[in-house]
Amino acid sequence: MKDVTNSSRTKRFKMNHENFSFKDIFQKSDKYGTKIRWLYLVLAIGVTIYYYVALPAIHYAAPEFWMMLFVITLIVIIIESLADGMGLYDQVKAGTDGGKGFKWKLPLKYKLLIYPWPILLLVAFVSNLIFSPIFMADSFANMIKIETKDFSKDFPETDMDHITLVDRDTAERLGDRQLGALTELVSQFEAADDYTQISKAGQPFRVSPLEYAGFFKWLNNFSKGIPNYIQVDNVTGKVTLEKPAQPIKYSYSDMFNRNVLRKLRFAYPFKMFSHPSFEVDDEGNPFYIATTYGRHFFLKEPKVTGLVTLNAMTGATQYYPLNEIPSWVDRVYSSDLLMHQLEMHGHYSNGFFNSLFAKNGVTEPTKGYNYLAIGDDLYMYTGITSVVADESNIGFVLVNMRTKEASMYPLTAAEEFSAMASAEGSLQEKSYTATFPLLINVGGDPLYILTLKDNSGLIKQYALVDAQDYQEVYTAPSVKKLLADYAATNQIEDAKVVDESSLETITGQVENIQATVVDGNSIYYFMVDGQVYRADISLSDRLPFVEEGDDLEFKAGQDGRVVEIMGDFANSRGESVDSTEGRNSDEAADPLTENLDAVESDASSEE
Structure with a gap:
């Protein structure tokens, strides 16, 4: 008589798989593993806490989103393995396994959990190879469009009322000193680290909100909010504590749902943000500005898609596409992104392999930058140097940080760090340290203006360095005297004439x-x-x-x-x-x- 036991068992296995549906994937495989699957509740709580703290963007190009999915998948596999293993162990122990023992074929649910990941990794690898400078050098070079202009004709004549010599370090010192003089405030608040460079109503400032001086100070004050923000005049160094129309209720020092990042993430869970920066509009209302990003080449270079503003007083948020961004916003494109795109432009304008071998016309921005306030806009300035000659610049670039309009001014000049060294050498016995210079246009002549600090970080002297002849250096203990000395030496006269009859x-x-x-x-x-x-x-x-x-x-x-x-x-x-x-x-x-x-x-x- 023919033994049909194995054939009937195989037939039942096939029928079970033919009747399989996605609804059954994560249902209990047997009654013995139920005690393990309560761990899904722990997983759900853990994922909720992780999302609340880490705030990953739910976006295909966000690495933190894929990392979260991978960890969740891994934990699900572990839970299912424990559940199935316990069920099989109970069956073997009870003798109800039909003699199968521990012979176990990988169920479909595990295949659906595991197999997508190698495919995703392969897609990421192939796309990064295809969408790379090797095959798309022109596209990388053209992420930023640069218009060539003449320095003497097109570079804005420097307004002496807007020479921004107060750098971030100095602004912090001035702000901390002003706040420290106000006993009532300093006992509850401290200055935040922002000190964002902005142009407010055409004037250059650095602004930074106050923040709660610890958890217990937050408990004492969060219902009232933060009363002030610090404003430092970048020209004069004058510090004021500005009081907005309402207290600041949303900041980085706030807890829970009033934290800036959490407020923005819950309002826009599917958008990728840059680090929101603190700005104020022309009326002095405080905002946090978050640039939103997509991708230029599927998974590669960040591409600015718009802007989200968060009213720091009311918590109101508003998304603006690139063509509708308000004029008072100064910093849509970050300095790091602009520097990176300038580097890509210089490296790949003549092709990928040229950047590796011949290096004909390959350029890069210098390793520093500064800001110029021109009209109501803020510009990032940096020098451009050849990769085969790093002691001099071949030109300068100005980039509007709101519109990304970029202008190149071809001009053979000293590289900024050479000018800094020259300024330090003019007072060598003092051992001063030069700050990164600012490029100014005085009568059509390019000049670097910078400050010289002592070992304590205090400004001791100001220096003017001829950008084309960096051995020509002027130093003075004040900006006014520095400019006066330069004007006297170069026979620059004051054009203001008084008509006595009027x-x-x-x-x-x-x-x-x-x-x-x-x-x-x-x-x-x-x-x-x-x-x-x-x-x-x-x-x-x-x-x-x-x-x-x-x-x-x-x-x-x-x-x-x-x-x-x-x-x-x-x-x-x-x-x-x-x-x-x-x-x-x-x-x-x-x-x-x-x-x-x-x-x-x-x-x-x-x-």
Whole structure:
């Protein structure tokens, strides 16, 4: 008689697989493994906590998303293996396994969990090879479009009111000093590390919010929010604590759903963000700005797709495509992304293999950059050098950080680090360290302007270096004197001429008076009989003592510019008197120098 046991068992196995559906993949394979599958609840809780903390973008090009999926898949395989193994062990132990023992064929559910991963890795490898500079050098080079211009004609003439010499390190020192003087605030808050470079209403500033000084300070204050943000004038170094219309309720120091990253991720779970930066609009309202990204070549180079703004006061979010970004936003394209794309442009404009062997026309940006505020926009500046000659630049690039419009100015000049070394060498005995320079245009001539710091990070001198002849260096203890020395040496005259016939003698009571800084010099704006007038501190050393209600006599032109102070507030000897011992009048009039000296004084007292 024919034994049909094995054939019937095989027939049942085939029938089971023919009737298989996706609904059955993760159902219990047997009644013995049920006690293991409660681990899926632990997995669900773990995934929820991980997502809440790590905040990965649910996007095909986000590596953190695939890593999360891989870990989840791995844990599911482990749980199913434990469940199936326990069930099989119970069957063998009870003798109900039909004599199969531990002979076990890989079920379909494991194949569906495991097999996609090698396929995904193969797709990633092949796509990265196909969409690489080897085959697409032109596409990599053209990620940024650069227009060639003439420096003497097209490079913006430098506005001396906008020379941004306050770097990030100096801004932090000034901001910390200002906050430290306010006992009530500093006991609860501290300055955040942002100090974002922006252009606000055409003026260059660095801004940074306050943040809670620890968990318990957050508990004490989170219901009220953060009352201020720090604003540092990049020209004068003047620090103000700005108070927005409402307290800041969303920041990096906030916990749970008021954290900036968490708020943005829950609002836009499918978008990839850059690190949101702190900015303020022209009215002083605080925002966090997050650039959104896609990919240029499937899985490779980041491509800016738009922008999300988060109102730091209300939590309101808004997405803007690239063609609708508000004009007050300064930083859509990050400096790192622009530097990378400039590097790709320089390397691959003449082909991939040329970049490896002949290197004909291969260029790259220098290893540093700086910012220029031009009009209402912020520009990133960097030099361009040949890869075969790193001691000089072949030109300079300006890139609008909001629109990515890039301009190349071909100009043979010293590389920035050579200019820095030259400036340091001019005061070699002081052992000062130069900051990365800023390129300016003075009368069509390219100049580097930079600061020289001591070992404590305090600014001691300012330097001008001729970009084409970096051995020509000017140094001075103040910006005003530095520019004056350069103007005198190069016979640059002040173009401001006063028409004596247009002057009017005015006597009246001061209704309001405010001091500001222009061109490194203290300027007083005051109102008499409803008219606004402008007076330079050099006209009288007694201007700082003028108060509302004082009678003032002066001569002014039709444009409101005061040319002479008379009466009680005229200088007794008819000249500017420097009340700062040990300084000449040029140095005393420089508010940036005064602000930095105050920081130095604080640092010395701490030591």
